[in-house]
Amino acid sequence: MSNSTESSIPSLSQQRRSARELNRLAKRQAVLSTAAQMFNERGFHATSLDDVAARLGVSKPTLYYYVKSKDQILLECVQQGLEMTLEGIEVSRRAGGSALDQLEACMRVYARIVTMDFGMCLIRVGDEQLPPDSRKALRRMKAQIDLAFRRLVEAGVQQGLLAPCDPKMVAFMIGGALSWIGRWYDRGGAYDPDEIAD
Template identity: 70%
Template sequence: MPKKTSAPQPAATKALVSPWASVSGRAQQREAKRHAVLQAAAQLFNERGFHATSLDDIAARLNVSKPTLYYYVKSKDQILLECVRQGLQMMLEGIEETRNAGGKAIDQLMTCMSIYARIVTMDFGMCLIRVSDEELPTESRKELRRLKSDIDMEFRRLVAEAVSQGSIKECDPKMTAFLIAGALSWIGRWYQPAGEYQPEDIAAQFISTLRNGILPR
């Protein structure tokens, strides 16, 4: 009987690597580029002001053409809204994490103050402080004021709880929350990244003064 021979096996096919990113990869790349647009815009708004910054300026900082920006944002108003919303969202997330971690109200309050002071030295936080609500469309203004109100109410709650726990002397939680937010917000007005003070030092000094006052004991 003739000897059987096995059929030749096909050569192993090398897996094709697509030059196109996966759907999730494209989404991540788009989001990263959109974030870069917003951050560049926030920096320019902080440096020059909203009205003195054009879409051409933002495109130039990113080394892209102006039409490229429209793939990620619709208008300069939308960019401003997103920048300010980012700053507020960072604050709200930090406050939420502090609340979930638990602990005494005074410790939560000090942590929230530190978070607030740190964020207003960042691009989106500074944009939130330096750009007036009046420069936003009416509907956007309402939304952002609601988010700001959420932060204010959280500070009031912590102050009231700290008073009830005996960690803070009797005070008006509303006025005290205004004092804290006003003092910390002002950091975003004068802070310069190239200045002599680091954000951590600024936060520590402001919080110490707010906590201990300025008169000797």
């Protein structure tokens, strides 16, 4: 075997380190997911780190190995919800079709995400609990979602697929209607997210 081939094979210690890091990331994600569920169920202020630790069956000091504070957990939960939404919208837009096809696909994506734990956390808890710098960063991401809807509405009007309108107001209406799903949605209800979006 050549030296270049041998150097590309990770050593046993590198493999172990990599496995440990993957394990740590999975456990950290479990902390965030559990916290998002609890914030959605009880509210941010009514959920303590002790509550999250108890649900996970770990000690509170163990949580601090994965996260620094409850504020950091909220920031990361909301950020994951926003990132999922932006990625879903981008994938829907890249799939092509008319502006109306893309708008409908983006609406379905948004409806799906606000019924998931991180998306629901984004809607139910919001960013008002966060420090000003974090709040500003998240609001910039939210503005990207609004802008994506606005551009699709504008394109729909230009293509003659939507009636002439104020794209900004229509985007606000769409975003508001879809966001509200995250407040009342019940997984045991009669409709799934796609049916609601339709």
